[in-house]
Amino acid sequence: MKQSRLKMYLSYGLIGGLMGYVVARIGFGDYDELHQMFVLDDLRMLYAFAGAVALSMLAFILLARRIPKPEKFFQPGTVPGSMLFGFGWAVCGACPSMVFVQLGAGKIPAVMTMVGILLGVYLHKKAHARYFRWDTGTCVSD
Amino acid sequence: MAYWPWWLGALALGGVSIGYFLLIGKLLGVSGSWAKVVGWKEDRELGRSAAELEQADEGEIENALLAATLAEFGASAMDEKTPGQDASEPEEDVPTASTTVSYTPWTAHLIFLLAMFGGGLIAALTSGQFELEFQLSDTHSRIFGGPLEIWLSLLFGGMMVGFGTQMAGGCTSGHGLSGCSRLIPASLLSTVVFMLSAIGLSLLMEASIA
Numbered sequence: 001m002k003q004s005r006l007k008m009y010l011s012y013g014l015i016g017g018l019m020g021y022v023v024a025r026i027g028f029g030d031y032d033e034l035h036q037m038f039v040l041d042d043l044r045m046l047y048a049f050a051g052a053v054a055l056s057m058l059a060f061i062l063l064a065r066r067i068p069k070p071e072k073f074f075q076p077g078t079v080p081g082s083m084l085f086g087f088g089w090a091v092c093g094a095c096p097s098m099v100f101v102q103l104g105a106g107k108i109p110a111v112m113t114m115v116g117i118l119l120g121v122y123l124h125k126k127a128h129a130r131y132f133r134w135d136t137g138t139c140v141s142d
Numbered sequence: 143m144a145y146w147p148w149w150l151g152a153l154a155l156g157g158v159s160i161g162y163f164l165l166i167g168k169l170l171g172v173s174g175s176w177a178k179v180v181g182w183k184e185d186r187e188l189g190r191s192a193a194e195l196e197q198a199d200e201g202e203i204e205n206a207l208l209a210a211t212l213a214e215f216g217a218s219a220m221d222e223k224t225p226g227q228d229a230s231e232p233e234e235d236v237p238t239a240s241t242t243v244s245y246t247p248w249t250a251h252l253i254f255l256l257a258m259f260g261g262g263l264i265a266a267l268t269s270g271q272f273e274l275e276f277q278l279s280d281t282h283s284r285i286f287g288g289p290l291e292i293w294l295s296l297l298f299g300g301m302m303v304g305f306g307t308q309m310a311g312g313c314t315s316g317h318g319l320s321g322c323s324r325l326i327p328a329s330l331l332s333t334v335v336f337m338l339s340a341i342g343l344s345l346l347m348e349a350s351i352a
Contacts, residue, residue, distance in 0.1 A: 005247075008246070008250050009249070009250055009253050011165045011166060012166065012250045012251070012253045012254040012257070013253045013254070013257040014165070014257070015158065015161055015162050015165050015166065015254070015257075016253065016254035016255065016256070016257030016258045016260075016261065017257040017258070017260050017261035017264070018158055018161065018261060019158045019162075019170075019257075019258055019261060020257065020258035020259060020260060020261025020262040020263075020264075020265065021261035021262070021264055021265045022151070022154040022155055022157075022158050022261075023155070023258075023261075023262070024261065024262040024265035024266060024269075024271075025145060025146050025151070025154070025265050025269065026145060026146055026151035026154070026155065027145035027146075029262060030145075030279065031278045031279035031281060031282045032279045032280060032281045032282075033145065035279075035281045035282075035344055035348075038340050038341050038343075038344030038345075039341075039344050039345055039348045040341065040345075044145075044147070044148045044151075045148070045151070047148035047149075047152065048146070048148040048149075048150075048151030048152045048155060049151075049152075049155065049314075049318065049319075050152070051148065051149065051151070051152020051153070051155075051156065052151070052152050052154075052155035052156040052158075052159060052319060053156075053318070053319060053322045053323045054152070054156070054323075055152060055153065055156025055157075055159075055160070055323075056156050056159040056160055056319060056320070056323035057322075057323040057324070057325075059156070059160040059163075060160075060163075060323055060324055063163070073326075073327075073328050074327065074328045074331070075311065075328070077309035077310055077311065078310055078311065078328050078331060078332055078335075079310075079331070079332075079335055080306075080309060080310075081305075081306045081307065081308070081309025081310030081311070081332075082306065082310040082317075082331075082332040082333075082335035082336040082339065083306070083335055083336070083339045084302045084303075084305060084306030084309065084310075085302065085303055085306030085307050085310055085313060085336045085339070086306075086335065086336035086337065086338065086339025086340040086341075086342075086343070087302055087306075087339050087340070087343050088298075088299045088300065088301070088302025088303035088304075088306055089299075089303055089336065089340045090299075090339070090340040090341075090343040090344045090347065091295055091296075091298070091299030091302070091343070092278075092295065092296045092299025092300050092302075092303065093278060093279070093282065093299075094299070094300065094303060095172070095303060095307070095313050095314040095315075096172040096173045096175075096176050096303065096304075096307055096313050096314075096315075097172040097258055097313075097314070097315060099300070100255060100256075100258040100259040100262055101258065101259075101261075101262035101265075102262075102278070103259055103262065104258075104259050104260070104261070104262025104263035104264075104265070104266055105262060105263075105265075105266040105271055105272060105273070106266065106272050106273050106274040106275055107275055107277075107278050107279075108274060108275060108276050109276065109277065109278050109292055109293055109296050110278065110296070112293050112296035112297045112300065113296045113297070113299060113300035113303075114300065115297060115300065116296060116297045116298065116299060116300020116301040116302075116303070116304060117176065117300045117301070117303055117304035118180060118300075118304065119297075119300070119301050119304060120300060120301040120302065120303060120304020120305035120306070120307075120308070121173075121176050121177060121180045121304040121305070121307075121308050122180050122304075123301070123304075123305055124304065124305045124308035124309055125177070125180060125181060125308070127305075128308070132309075
């Protein structure tokens with residue numbers, strides 16, 4: 001394996017592990033905590049999220065010149081996709097990263113959530129190739 | 143052990159978002175990683191052609207382009223002046239930092255996702271929250287009822303999350319963290335819509351068990 005390839009794997013592993021740890025310690029993997037936020041009883045996690053956005057904003061302003069141009073733009077799927085995601089999140093308590101944190105905390109049924117997400121992503125890939133064909137400007141641009 | 147206070151969570155999560163950019167050189171987006179892992183076959187092909195393109199020297203690519211142009215349009219197309227020959231015109235095909243995106247293999251994204259499981263496991267073990275459970279949580283069971291309903295709700299919830307995030311082109315991290323922090327309009331809209339949808343449905347679910 002090339003040195004650069006190994007370094008890339010280590011980088012992705014390191015930041016992934018860190019993210020899993022942080023998300024778990026905030027409580028995003030806990031359905032009870034999440035539900036408390038969604039019914040507006042306890043906004044602690046919402047503040048944590050908003051604070052993280054504010055911090056990132058500050059950093060990205062300082063680093064602005066190095067950041068590639070945004071590849072996210074309005075497309076037909078933005079609103080219906082986000083609605084579907086919001087409903088699903090309220091039901092299974094997992095966004096695409098939190099499911100791993102739920103599994104890490106020992107929640108066995110989260111296996112179903114993971115199967116569901118895999119199926120959903122796969123179905124979208126098929127539906128997109130066959131029917132939609134619009135540019136979704138996914139998170140990863142390569 | 144209790145969860146972190148909001149300010150510590152904000153510092154740490156902000157650190158992850160910034161750290162991802164500094165370490166990887168791209169913006170954090172977990173649903174994008176999912177897409178790469180699920181589309182691993184296409185990604186492998188992409189990787190092969192990227193490697194070929196890297197190995198082929200420029201003359202080889204130029205010759206191939208020339209041959210393809212001749213085959214498609216005939217020799218007459220070559221008589222016309224090409225833009226590159228005019229010295230006053232700027233060269234168009236010079237790759238700049240913003241147009242060339244380095245290729246990341248899907249395996250790196252798989253490692254990223256699996257590492258999140260590892261991080262979550264370590265967090266649960268070290269904070270005493272680890273517990274093998276056959277339900278997601280007490281509240282979740284109260285809303286959905288028996289084991290069958292729980293497992294089905296998770297399967298369909300997961301499918302909605304998977305399909306929805308791909309359709310929207312991002313999730314909590316891609317639209318919420320990376321997009322909102324750069325004030326990208328589509329991300330702001332997406333974040334408002336998915337938060338309001340989740341809040342609306344949760345309030346309904348809460349009302350149904352009250």
